Amino acid sequence: MxxxxxxxxxxxxxxxxxxxxxxxxxxxxxxxxxxxxxxxxxxxxxxxxGMKWAPSQGLYGIFPMIIGTLSVTLGAALIGVPVALCVSIFLTEFAPKQIRMFMRSTIQLLAGIPSVVYGFWGLTFIVPFIRDYLGGPGLSILAGSLILAIMILPTIISISEVSLLALPGLYKQGSLALGATHWQTIWRVLIPAAKSGIMAAIILGIGRAIGETMAVIMVLGNAVALPNSILDPARTLTTNIGIEMGYASGDHQQALFATGIVLLVMIMILNSAAQYIVRKK
Amino acid sequence: MESVLKISNLNLFYNNVQALYNIDMDIKMNHVTAFIGPSGCGKSTLLRCLNRMNDLIENCRIEGSIQLDGAEIYDKNQDVVSLRTRVGMVFQKPNPFPKTIYENVAYGLRCQGINDKKILDEVVEKSLRKAALWEEVKDRLGQNALRLSGGQQQRLCIARAIAMEPEVILMDEPTSALDPIATAKIEELIQDLKAEYTIVIVTHSMQQAARISDETAFFLMGELIEMNTTKKLFQLPNDKRTEDYITGRFG
Structure with missing residues (x-):
């Protein structure tokens, strides 16, 4: 029984x-x-x-949006990754215990802020700032990259922190005992040893950036044209679906699903790359 | 016989718990000095004072004096980095870096800013030869060091320390993670190395201390009970507690 x-x-x-x-x-x-x-x-x-996206004329080219996604994501990575790595190294190697605890929970909170709030903040703060000081409409790739850079921080920081903490303490002691300075130890031993975890963190962060929709809709301007500079507006694959899904039908709706396929394939490639890197170790 | 390290009136506290009491000791040049005693007696703690590895531990306070060639190593003007190039260390568990064999040995020099390939090649070969590892690895210097056996890894760690041309090499139970054959190789190596270096070794095994050391220090609960030539300490100990320990009555 x-x-x-x-x-x-x-x-x-x-x-x-x-x-x-x-x-x-x-x-x-x-x-x-x-x-x-x-x-x-x-x-x-x-x-x-195809360069032209005009559903009313039956034209469905998503190349500008692929470029939009790639450039916003690349921008987010260029801004976000160095910051995130510095923070995770600070947390694991320099921060006194109490500061580390405090910062870790604060960073977790950062991950909990709804993306629409990020977008709203970007729209009222970053967009006017760019418009006033750098020119252009403000709604731009730069604005999107900045917002996404902040949004991917928690992912990259926490995963790379975990992989740095997972290193045997003997690496650090061995290096210091050979007369290496703390910086040399971090730079020449700890970071290379945690490389695969850090790479996975970066890739997962980038995956998050590619998939983000709401915040990007609000600050990117959403123009369907090839951008000429980082101050130009652009549209990403996600925002394309997000904006038009409400009223699309027939071929138009199917074209949005097709956009989704492209997105899905991109994310799948990134995630399998991350898993491959972690396993290879 | 000239002493390299002179420890006087050393007290050490973790938080406010005293771990070492009034240690006085001379470590003689080109001798192998063994620290023995039961677990928790402070022998590893003392060893780690000698290259200031205890600096890494928060709330570790040290009083007293340790002199290397007459210079106080706990002086506030003492450069810890240069101290550690003069006093090398081999750890209990082999800890090669996840780099190639070559880069492991070259690591210390690279950290000193030496990147000349000719110098590095020379030092790598010389150090690996001295560590009795050259013949086994000379054809695969580019291989990841983590793929070596445990005993080979430990000899690599010794080679890595030797590459810095230190005066003193500290060894913290270097064979406790190794099998008997690898242990025998390391012990043989230590005998060869003392011609050029002063070696201080912490060991759990009294047989090992008896086999390889010239001088032995016996510790108990943070105190140095007795230090003497190894022969004398094992044959005719002065202190009853030493005798009890080496005859296996406790510990």
């Missing part, structure tokens, strides 16, 4: 675990079913590299 009960219980847990997987499968399948026909109709090349 009891054995049977345990067996059933195990089955139930297995089923629940399986259902989360099936959600992923269903969403993926759904997006592909909806999007693939349109990509076929337009042609893969024309869809990915």
């Amino acid at each position: 009891n054995i049977k009960k345990e067996k059933n219980l195990r089955r139930a847990f297995f089923f629940i675990a399986l259902s989360t997987l099936s959600v992923l499968a269903i969403i993926t399948l759904f997006i592909f079913f909806e999007g693939i026909p349109l990509i076929n109709k337009v042609g893969v090349f024309k869809f990915l590299f």
Whole structure:
């Protein structure tokens, strides 16, 4: 009797675990079913590299948005990664215990702020600042990059902090015992030893930046054109879906799903790269 | 016989708990000095005073004096980095860096700003030879050091310390993580090294102390009970507690 009960219980847990997987499968399948026909109709090349997005004329080229996504993400990484790495090194190597505890929980809070609040803050603060001091409309790639840089900080900081903390203390002692300074120890031993974890942190942070929608809609200007400078507005793949989904139908709606496919593939590549790097170690 | 390190009236506290009491000791040049005693007796703590590794521990307070060649190492003008290039250390668990064999040995020199390939090549070979590892690794210097066996890793760590041409090499139970064959190799190596270096070794094994050291110091609960030539300490100890320990009555 009891054995049977345990067996059933195990089955139930297995089923629940399986259902989360099936959600992923269903969403993926759904997006592909909806999007693939349109990509076929337009042609893969024309869809990915077409310069014009005009649903009312039946033109579905997402190249400006791919460029938009890439440039905003690259900008966020260029600003956010160095800051995040400095913070994680400070936390693991320099901060006194109490400051470390305080900062760690504060950084966690940063991850909890809703993205619409980030967007709102960016719109009222960063956008006017850029418009007044750097020129252009303010709604720009730079504004989006700045907001995203802040938003990816918690991810990169906490994962790289964990990988730095996971290093055996003997590395540090061994290096210091050879007459290396604290900085040399950090730079030549600790960071290289934690490299795979830090790389994974960066990739996951970038993945987060690519997927972010709400905050970006609010500060990016959303113009569908190839940007010429970081002060120009742009549109990303996510914001394209976010803005137009409400009123799209027919081919237009399918084109948004197709945009989703491109996004999904990008994120999948990034996540598998992160997992590969961590496992390779 | 000239002494390299002179420890006088040394007291050490963790927070406010005293861990070492009034240690007085001379460590003789080109001798192997062994520290023995039961766990927690303070022998490793004392060893780590000699290259100021205890500086890493918060709330560790040291009183008294340690002189290296007559200069106070706890003087506030003492450069810790240069001290550690003169007093090298080998740890209990082999701890090569996750770098190539070559880069492990070259590490200390690179940190001193020496990047001349000719000098580095020379020092790497010389140090690996002295550590009796050259023949085993000369064809794979570019391989990751973590792929060596435990005994090889420990000899690599010794080579890494030797590369700095220190005066003193501190060894903190260097064979406790190794098998008997690797242990024998390291012990043999220590015998060879004392011609050029002064060696201080902490060991759990009294047999090891008896085999390889010239002088032995016996510690108990933070006190130096007795220090003498190894032969004398094991054959005719002055103190009853030393005798009890070496005859296996406790510890």
